[in-house]
Amino acid sequence: MKKLKVAVIGAGSISDEHLKSYQNHPDVEIYAVCDLNEERAKRKGAQYGASKIYVSYQELLADKEIDAVSVCTWNLSHAEISIAALDAGKHVLVEKPLCKTVEQALLMQDAVKRSGKLLQVGFVRRYDANVQMLRSFSEKGDFGEIYYAKASSIRRLGNPGGWFADVERSGGGPLIDIGVHMIDLCWYMMGRPKVKSVSGNTYRKLGNRAHIQNLSYYKAADWDPNLNTVEDLANALIRFENGASLFVDVSFSLHIKEDEGSVKLYGDKGGYVIDPSISITTENHNTIVSIVPQVDHQGFHGDSAFQNEINHFVSCVQTGRQPLSPVEDGVEMMKILCGIYESAAMGKEVYL
Ligand SMILES: NC(=O)c1ccc[n+]([C@@H]2O[C@H](COP(=O)([O-])OP(=O)(O)OC[C@H]3O[C@@H](n4cnc5c(N)ncnc54)[C@H](O)[C@@H]3O)[C@@H](O)[C@H]2O)c1
Numbered sequence: 001m002k003k004l005k006v007a008v009i010g011a012g013s014i015s016d017e018h019l020k021s022y023q024n025h026p027d028v029e030i031y032a033v034c035d036l037n038e039e040r041a042k043r044k045g046a047q048y049g050a051s052k053i054y055v056s057y058q059e060l061l062a063d064k065e066i067d068a069v070s071v072c073t074w075n076l077s078h079a080e081i082s083i084a085a086l087d088a089g090k091h092v093l094v095e096k097p098l099c100k101t102v103e104q105a106l107l108m109q110d111a112v113k114r115s116g117k118l119l120q121v122g123f124v125r126r127y128d129a130n131v132q133m134l135r136s137f138s139e140k141g142d143f144g145e146i147y148y149a150k151a152s153s154i155r156r157l158g159n160p161g162g163w164f165a166d167v168e169r170s171g172g173g174p175l176i177d178i179g180v181h182m183i184d185l186c187w188y189m190m191g192r193p194k195v196k197s198v199s200g201n202t203y204r205k206l207g208n209r210a211h212i213q214n215l216s217y218y219k220a221a222d223w224d225p226n227l228n229t230v231e232d233l234a235n236a237l238i239r240f241e242n243g244a245s246l247f248v249d250v251s252f253s254l255h256i257k258e259d260e261g262s263v264k265l266y267g268d269k270g271g272y273v274i275d276p277s278i279s280i281t282t283e284n285h286n287t288i289v290s291i292v293p294q295v296d297h298q299g300f301h302g303d304s305a306f307q308n309e310i311n312h313f314v315s316c317v318q319t320g321r322q323p324l325s326p327v328e329d330g331v332e333m334m335k336i337l338c339g340i341y342e343s344a345a346m347g348k349e350v351y352l
Contacts, residue, residue, distance in 0.1 A: 004314060007032035007066045009057050009081055010073035011044040012221065014095060017124075017302070018070040019048040021310035028314060034060045057081050061088040068317055071095060075176065076169040079104035086115040093313045095122040097180045097337065098330030100171035105327075105334040112327045120313050120323035121330040125185040127308040128300055130278050133293065135189060137272075142282070144269030146190045149246045151182035151275075154260045159208045159252035162220025165228040173230030174250040175202065176337055182263065183238070184325075184333050185274065186246050189265055192329070193240035199349040200236035200340035206253040207232070236340045275300060 006022055008015050011033050022028045034054035035041035045053045054060040060069075061084055068091040071081050079099040082092045086108075098105050098121050112119045125131060138146070155174070163169040164177060187193070210225035235249035263274040270282030277298035280291040297304070316323045335352055343350040 001027060001318075003027055003029040004067050004317060005029050005031040005065050006068045006070065007034060007050075007052075007054075007060055007063075008044070008070045008072060009034045009060065010071065010095075011035035011037070011040045012072065015044060015070070015072045017306040018072060018093070018310065019044065020303075021307045022070075023048055024307060025310060025314055027318070031066055032060055032063065058084065061085055061090065066090055068093070068313070074163045074169040075100050075171045076163075079108050082108055082119060083111040086111040086117045086119065089115065089117065091118040091313075091317045093120045093122060093310075094330075096124070096184070097171065097176050098327070098334055100176075102331070102334050102338050105331040109327045109331050118313075118316055118320075118323060119327045119330075120309075120316065121325040121327065121333075122309065123181070123184045123188070123325040123329070124302070124305050124309050125181050125300065126188055126325055127312060128305040129308070130293075130295060130297070130300070131185065131189070131274060133295070134272055134274065134278065137280075138189065138191075138267075142270055142280075143265070143267030143272065146265050146267040147244045148266045149186040149190055149244075149264065151186050151246070151248045151263045152250070152260060153178045153182050154249065154251045154254055154256055156256050156259055157209060157212060157215060157217050157253055158259070159228065159230075159232070160218055160220045161208055161210075161223035161225075161227065163222065164220055165208055165230050167229040170230060172337070172341060173202075173232065173234070174252045175200075175231065175234035175236075175340060177252075179234060179236075179248060179250040179340075180333060180337060182248050182250060183236075183246065183336055184329070185263055186248070186265065187333075187336075188329075189274075190240070190244055190246070192332070193242045193244055195332070195336055195339075195352050196239045196241045197349050197351045198236055198238050198336060198339040198343050200234060200343040202231035202341065202344040203233040204231050205233070206255075209253055234340065234344070236343070238336060238340075
């Protein structure tokens with residue numbers, strides 16, 4: 001079989017997960033790497049054996065050899081690059097969030113329909129083995145009707161700065177960066193119910209905390225102590241038309257003792273925890289029981305989830321199958337995220 005020629009656009013931190021996983025795939029050739037920063041593109045290209053290096057994504061997309069692209073740029077350009085790629089006849093794997101606004105999301109959906117090409121959204125949490133296992137238990141009815149979910153991802157000191165802290169390039173702070181993973185994961189596990197309304201709050205109280213000393217944390221490449229236009233903390237209550245609800249809170253910065261992460265879903269026959277480590281609680285013979293599935297990784301395992309995501313993308317391209325995380329789900333997520341920002345700005349619940 002002819003190898004699939006792929007290109008990665010945006011050669012920053014997350015591109016390594018894409019490039020490593022493509023490199024491991026026997027049916028893929030890493031053909032090109034593109035970044036606005038030529039040095040970075042050249043370094044990544046050399047590391048993963050790409051034959052072509054581009055600084056302009058337009059020039060890359062004009063290259064007829066390329067079958068598919070991963071879009072790993074700032075959120076600002078996800079829509080523009082993905083639409084151009086689809087129109088140039090390439091299949092697209094775009095990092096989360098799908099884009100910055102609902103309008104952009106709908107244009108991306110139109111481009112998928114128009115081009116007949118595939119777009120997979122990089123909702124990597126869906127591709128984790130534990131998530132797929134629990135999803136199959138759920139589909140077999142083990143948890144009954146899931147009516148409540150609760151997700152939290154709280155960083156004590158974790159505003160990465162750079163483009164992440166620039167609302168123009170990111171679209172927002174922890175809500176659009178981390179909240180998108182939490183909300184999508186719960187929504188997917190709940191069976192993608194139709195959203196009725198959202199009520200959210202965002203806070204900008206602590207800033208980027210550039211003054212903090214004696215404690216290291218991840219900083220984006222173009223970190224600037226003076227640039228921060230995003231929220232520190234967001235919370236939201238999401239109501240679904242089937243009566244189910246989801247509560248979520250996420251932060252870049254909060255006066256909490258240590259980082260916390262939890263994802264929990266509750267049904268009328270049983271409940272389960274995904275983060276920080278999987279467990280199930282149910283009833284058996286009039287007794288409450290807790291079950292700990294014996295699996296390779298009790299918590300989220302990034303490397304294998306990214307490998308599964310890339311394997312799935314390649315397989316969908318080869319077979320024409322619809323991806324597990326299609327553009328429609330990216331659109332729905334943008335409606336929820338933008339609805340939460342709108343609700344927070346207006347100080348009231350927003351009906352979608
Ligand atoms: N799935 C995950 O868990 C996960 C984790 C981290 C980041 N991400 C997503 O991946 C994307 C990139 O994040 P990152 O952490 O790698 O950021 P990064 O800053 O490390 O890298 C982004 C790169 O994109 C390049 N770039 C920006 N605009 C470009 C353009 N128009 N053309 C070519 N190159 C361009 C930048 O020069 C930079 O090198 C974001 O959308 C982010 O939300 C996803």
